[in-house]
Amino acid sequence: MYAELTDNLLTGNKMIDGQHKELIDKINDLLKACENESPTIKATAAQMLNYLADYTEFHFGEEEKLQEEIGYPGIKEHKAKHEELRQVVADLHTMLEEQEGPTEAFVEQVNKNVIEWLYYHIQGFDRSVAEYKNLTKNENLI
Numbered sequence: 001m002y003a004e005l006t007d008n009l010l011t012g013n014k015m016i017d018g019q020h021k022e023l024i025d026k027i028n029d030l031l032k033a034c035e036n037e038s039p040t041i042k043a044t045a046a047q048m049l050n051y052l053a054d055y056t057e058f059h060f061g062e063e064e065k066l067q068e069e070i071g072y073p074g075i076k077e078h079k080a081k082h083e084e085l086r087q088v089v090a091d092l093h094t095m096l097e098e099q100e101g102p103t104e105a106f107v108e109q110v111n112k113n114v115i116e117w118l119y120y121h122i123q124g125f126d127r128s129v130a131e132y133k134n135l136t137k138n139e140n141l142i
């Protein structure tokens with residue numbers, strides 16, 4: 001199953017939502033690479049995983065910078081959550097390295113530990129940042 005940025009995953013923050021869209025595209029690129037039957041499937045999947053890892057780094061960096069800028073009080077917990085996904089991606093690298101190519105178990109991990117994790121994270125943690133940003137913005141107007 002591919003990931004999708006449905007309306008219930010929007011935070012209302014343009015930058016965050018735009019980057020989530022891109023992140024989801026990268027996840028789907030990885031899943032598509034895993035379906036490929038070609039002999040280069042392992043290398044292609046590894047490359048897509050690298051793209052996903054790079055974009056995840058960029059996105060988390062941007063989100064954390066935003067939280068610092070607005071003085072978001074939950075930044076420490078939020079950063080710890082980001083660390084979780086970084087670890088998952090590192091584990092996926094190891095898993096892929098150790099196998100002939102992306103197995104069913106690998107795809108299952110992507111679904112469970114990346115997609116489901118992201119959906120949950122966006123709806124709770126990221127939405128909370130977007131709400132806090134709006135709150136502080138409104139305060140400044142008063």
Ligand SMILES: [Fe+2]
Binds near residue numbers: 063078082125126
């Ligand atoms: Fe986040």
